[in-house]
Amino acid sequence: IVYLCGKGDSSIRYFEITSEAPFLHYLSMFSSKESQRGMGYMPKRGLEVNKCEIARFYKLHERKCEPIAMTVPRKSDLFQEDLYPPTAGPDPALTAEEWLAGRDAGPLLISLKDGYVPPKSRELCVNRGLSVSRRKATSETSSDVISRLEEELRKLQTVVQELQKRVDRLEDTVQAK
Template sequence: VRIWEIPEGGLKRNMTEAVLELYGHSRRVGLVEWHPTTNNILLSAGYDYKVLIWNLEVGEPVKMIDCHTDVILCMSFNSDGSLLATTCKDKKLRVLEPRSGRVLQEANCKNHRVNRVVFLGSTKRLLTTGVSRWNTRQIALWDQEDLSMPLIEEEIDGLSGLLFPFYDADTHMLYLAGKGDGNIRYYEIGSEKPYLTYLMEFRSPAPQKGLGVMPKHGLDVSACEVFRFYKLVTLKGLIEPISMIVPRRSETYQEDIYPMTPGTEPALTPDEWLSGVNRDPILMSLKEGYKRTSKVVFKAPVKKKSVVVNGIDLLENVPPRTENEV
């Protein structure tokens, strides 16, 4: 895993040296996920079926989650980072306590083969995307405290590409973007049945390979922009920004669509979180605009030939190669 820092003002030349390099997985790394409220805590998942929790202040893995029996497909933290949801190639959805690695809830998804998962803010619900037994794209809503049955299941279409879910907790909007097509569907998430209300769909003739999103503090509030995608266009080799804008005539600040939102200041230090402390994110107002925080400085660790976590050398205990690696 390599950590890069984009210089202020953007890239003016190619970057060749990472700020920090992390060695711990015995197979290639497929996923990384930042902790939502704690500074310098990063999770990585590799094809060795392990999730490593890194403390970037020391540049070493401090915890290891080894409950998965196959490749991990997706990871998602809840709003305060006290829970971690994962989907796995073994067709299971898990809710974990990340510091101990203990599995709190587990679902065997036979009728809904899960691919992606996202926590829906502080609603104590999860949304997964996947494929039904009839090979149609499907979404499912779950109660995080009871994964025995989904609250609802809804079929989307018969296309074969993955569905990427994106949730905006400030507006309670869910966006579904399909890999290989150019569509982005919008839903409103409610607290009561039917829980999920379809609104409309953005269509584009250019298929998307993947999407990233702009953090809230980077949105154009003067244009009433509530969400911005960065779409990787496969055919053209381009990145296309797509803005979701609420049409308003007034030029004043729209407080109803811009509530207090999680900011960039960490609520916890790594040691506090690792000791068991949980804390909600520190909120900020978008009315005053974004102010850059102090520069993050990492202590680059000495490279080691062995990485030991929980008494296990991760570079020696190597699982068999997966089909994708072969």
């Protein structure tokens, strides 16, 4: 489902996207009296699954923030698996080091059957130190790179000066004619 809302508008239109033509189907529209100045969207993990809530918006007015819940009318209070497939959880699939090394992975999925329960605590692990040999290698490599870049800059400045002299000569030739 795609929800369309705009600043200054007072409605939210929603459409279903399908894999067969026509690919976009109009579903319905939510209207209110006041126009919105902005809109926020609640992630799936924050929805009330026992009320069949499929989306929640926070409509920003001039002086207040109004929650707007989109629900699917169902008679049962039981968990509706067709409405809540496994969704992306809060934990990353890769560490920063793994991602920088070129690995790729899909999100770690969680079930919303019992509602979302956030983890009790998250530990932040920071690796502060580099070994002395690695620091030296890095600084030597950096100085080599800087030297190479400085040399390339000098060569480019020489080329620019020669081209400027050539342009000056061509301008003099054109003015003489």
